[in-house]
Amino acid sequence: MKIAVCAKQIPDPALEITYNGGNINRPDEQVLDDTDRYGIEVALQLKEKFDAEVTVISMGSLGTEKGIQQALQMGPDGALVLEDDSLSGSNSLMTANVLSELSKKVEADITIFGTESTDGYSGVIPQQVSRMLGVPCISYIKAVDIDESVTLTRQTSTGSEKVVMPSNCVLSVTAGGVEPRYPNFKDIMAAKSKPIERISIADINYDAQQNLEFVDIKDVSTTKQGEKIIDEGEGFQIIIDKLKELKAI
């Protein structure tokens, strides 16, 4: 079994995001999107059971490759990454085109994603890739049960349902379904010697186009001049009075 698993590098979420035109400014040092840790964990559990080969795939400006290292530290065998200046400001379809080609390059049977990235959160790339690859998409997975076969529990709008993992498919994994492992010192050192193959757009079959034109970004953050009261024992009464005033009771 061969598995491709996504790792997106994003600006450290603790820092403020700034934009240049319509694009997020990406510092040289980017970190692994936490959302991808869940997909990587699923890939590693499959690797342990089925002796699968796990390759991290990623697109975007590579910089110091810190995020890629963080992904490899968890346990994948290597990485295939694509950096190309022409891809900056990619729409989801362009990204999906690249990721589906990377999945093909590693001949993946299973390609694993997060459900949505922290910075982009278009939340459609896994489904797009499955359509491009012509394989089923098992989206919004919230639990994984690995036996001789693999049973995936999907989150649905009304509850959940189960699906047996097909031998060839795309998965998207929600946060919280599995517990991502933490690398120890040995894992961190071992990651440094794992192979990272770097390719460019000329090495893949790329035919997506930009159909979205950036118009502008407006700051619409609201900070209200609300009241802030430090509770000195009567706080409950202040809330009750307010609820009465609002006719909520």
Added chain:
Amino acid sequence: MKTLIIGEVVDNKLSSGALEIVTKANDLGLDYEIVTVGSEESPNIGSESFKNTYMKCSENKLSLGSVADKLKNIIEENTISLVLAPSTYVGRDLIAFLSVDFKSSQISNVINFEIEGESVITSNSINGGESEYNSKISSPNKFLLIRPKSFEEAALDLNINFETVEITSEDPEVFDIFIEEKTGPQLEDSKIVISAGRGMVDSENLSLVQDLASKLNAAIGGTRAIVDAGWMPYSQQVGQTGKTVKPDVYIALGISGATQHQVGMKDSKYIIAVNKDEEAPIFQIADLGLVADTLSIVPKITENL
């Protein structure tokens, strides 16, 4: 502009997300039809005012790929240029599949849009709702995922007159279908919503929230942190990856106020927040903020109501 709205059948009716889009489509005077997806026998989803096709799927199959194939035909045959779907699980899968078929990227998290000639100008919320991003789409096919609660729900007389298309396919089998029980007031339509965060300290303390909610006839929500921790089912998560609510009163108990949470509740009419940390970001959007310990204040409110 010829438009297709994708709706779902929820409790035998057309989903609220679709009805919200209908309002906007009517405002803009769009020429639209609706395709509804579901597995129920004879739902009330038809209307005199638009054409409705029902894609009836087996609930035991993962058939959205096959639904997308059929949608593709409808879009081509009727030369539809604008396709709108609510940002739900089903909506996201279908719009993603179609965007590949028509080689035209979708836009997610759309909160408003306008027509400009043959183009569509969209506003979508980014960065946890702190910024609004405006784009123009001029490609022949345009695919938009609309955030819930962006528009008011249209009031329509729904009936059972629609065309049914049975979806049969070789798609993966689905089993052990579990429907979460819905009890008490629902998040989407309650006038009061009380949400809990990690500041309720322990899952057992959620009974305090429950007691208060019963007295106020309020729906209960939560942050992703406590949903991930298993304190509450996902259906009660409020925020970017959960539900969007706009009640008259939103009470946030022990919630830090991460942007991903704010985006799901900041448009509530009145926000009350209780947090022991004076600097918690939730206070920036609260109308009334109490710097207090949830565990001591919540039972006192309930007792004195």
